[in-house]
Amino acid sequence: MSSSTTVGEVFSKKFTSVSKEATLTQCLSLFKKGMVPVLIVLDSRGRYEGILAQRWIVRSRRLDPSKAKVERLMRKAPEVGERDSLSKAASLMIENSLRELPVFSEGKVVGVVTDEHIIHGVVLTGWGNNKIEGIMTKQLIVVDEEESIGGLLNLFKEHNISHAPVVSHGKPVGMVSIRDVIDHFFQPIDPERFGEIVGREKFEVLNATVKNIMSSPLITISPETSLKEADKKMHDSDVSSLVIVRGEKLAGIVTKRDFLEPIAQMEMKKPTLAIQFSVKELEIDETQRDFIMKDFDSFRSRFEKILELGTLFVYMKTHGTTHKGDQIVHCRLHLRTVKGSFFSSAEGWSVNETFHMGLDRIERQVLRSKELLEHNHELASEYLERINFPSTDF
Numbered sequence: 001m002s003s004s005t006t007v008g009e010v011f012s013k014k015f016t017s018v019s020k021e022a023t024l025t026q027c028l029s030l031f032k033k034g035m036v037p038v039l040i041v042l043d044s045r046g047r048y049e050g051i052l053a054q055r056w057i058v059r060s061r062r063l064d065p066s067k068a069k070v071e072r073l074m075r076k077a078p079e080v081g082e083r084d085s086l087s088k089a090a091s092l093m094i095e096n097s098l099r100e101l102p103v104f105s106e107g108k109v110v111g112v113v114t115d116e117h118i119i120h121g122v123v124l125t126g127w128g129n130n131k132i133e134g135i136m137t138k139q140l141i142v143v144d145e146e147e148s149i150g151g152l153l154n155l156f157k158e159h160n161i162s163h164a165p166v167v168s169h170g171k172p173v174g175m176v177s178i179r180d181v182i183d184h185f186f187q188p189i190d191p192e193r194f195g196e197i198v199g200r201e202k203f204e205v206l207n208a209t210v211k212n213i214m215s216s217p218l219i220t221i222s223p224e225t226s227l228k229e230a231d232k233k234m235h236d237s238d239v240s241s242l243v244i245v246r247g248e249k250l251a252g253i254v255t256k257r258d259f260l261e262p263i264a265q266m267e268m269k270k271p272t273l274a275i276q277f278s279v280k281e282l283e284i285d286e287t288q289r290d291f292i293m294k295d296f297d298s299f300r301s302r303f304e305k306i307l308e309l310g311t312l313f314v315y316m317k318t319h320g321t322t323h324k325g326d327q328i329v330h331c332r333l334h335l336r337t338v339k340g341s342f343f344s345s346a347e348g349w350s351v352n353e354t355f356h357m358g359l360d361r362i363e364r365q366v367l368r369s370k371e372l373l374e375h376n377h378e379l380a381s382e383y384l385e386r387i388n389f390p391s392t393d394f
């Protein structure tokens with residue numbers, strides 16, 4: 001698949017700028033007034049410094065937004081030009097864990113391109129006729145309707161997600177997102193009162209239950225729905241995810257990131273297995289990167305002919321601390337190939353150890369894949385060799 005659509009054909013020229021010295025409370029007022037996806041952050045001379053998204057403010061609940069400045073939360077986003085492809089923009093979004101990018105022309109910001117712009121631009125091509133089951137995530141993380149908002153935010157942070165289906169006694173009853181939290185608790189009518197959500201008020205917010213803010217009824221589609229139809233339903237319903245149901249059972253979920261991953265693959269020049277990183281609150285040095293690439297090269301040399309075209313998307317971050325101050329490395333892997341998708345996650349005390357563990361789990365999934373085993377005798381033989389049969393006396 002390929003797409004020749006460029007950023008210049010889909011981006012929005014509407015944007016709002018803010019000084020990096022402004023408070024987060026002032027930014028919330030600008031978001032509400034301008035209805036923009038991000039704010040473009042400028043220095044005292046009007047030069048580009050970075051971007052600020054509304055969702056970053058609510059996730060930083062330890063900061064007092066009436067006093068904290070923009071520079072505490074802004075991020076330096078990579079620049080894209082009007083002639084850049086949507087595939088390139090999607091790749092940059094994934095690598096930098098961003099949903100919006102500033103668009104530049106002759107060194108100046110001329111607009112913003114969002115994940116929704118990219119997705120809508122690509123599904124209008126022939127690719128949009130494919131079925132949603134080809135890109136959906138089958139591993140669902142659900143939350144009970146009686147869960148607290150504090151527990152929900154911890155769940156989102158732990159799994160690096162921003163929305164989850166809500167269940168009651170095991171049955172799906174709605175959807176909850178970080179946007180619901182913002183709309184119900186962190187988007188005050190009077191921006192000046194935002195800084196007062198501390199102490200008892202903050203305690204009450206975090207102990208409120210998910211059922212009080214979830215969206216209901218649950219918006220669902222079937223696995224046979226086309227990508228174009230799914231994108232339209234997301235847009236018309238003003239949601240960033242859809243739950244896939246087969247009959248009355250939950251079959252998966254599709255988010256905007258699930259759309260972006262295959263779009264990011266579209267510019268590959270030849271059939272190959274590639275790797276793409278998205279790292280958050282974690283630095284990977286050259287030695288660690290070399291280890292990871294050697295590990296991946298070994299995997300690629302063994303499975304490239306079998307899996308053909310594909311990309312291993314690696315999402316890594318740190319969370320939690322021990323009494324010694326060490327942080328746990330969390331790694332989530334998604335191997336998306338023309339022969340199927342495979343998921344795994346792992347946690348460890350080092351980047352190398354955690355990646356190796358996650359990649360090993362992906363490898364085992366590939367070896368166990370019924371579809372691949374049925375059509376590849378070499379893979380089937382390796383699978384049998386790796387099975388550890390219990391020892392017996394017979």
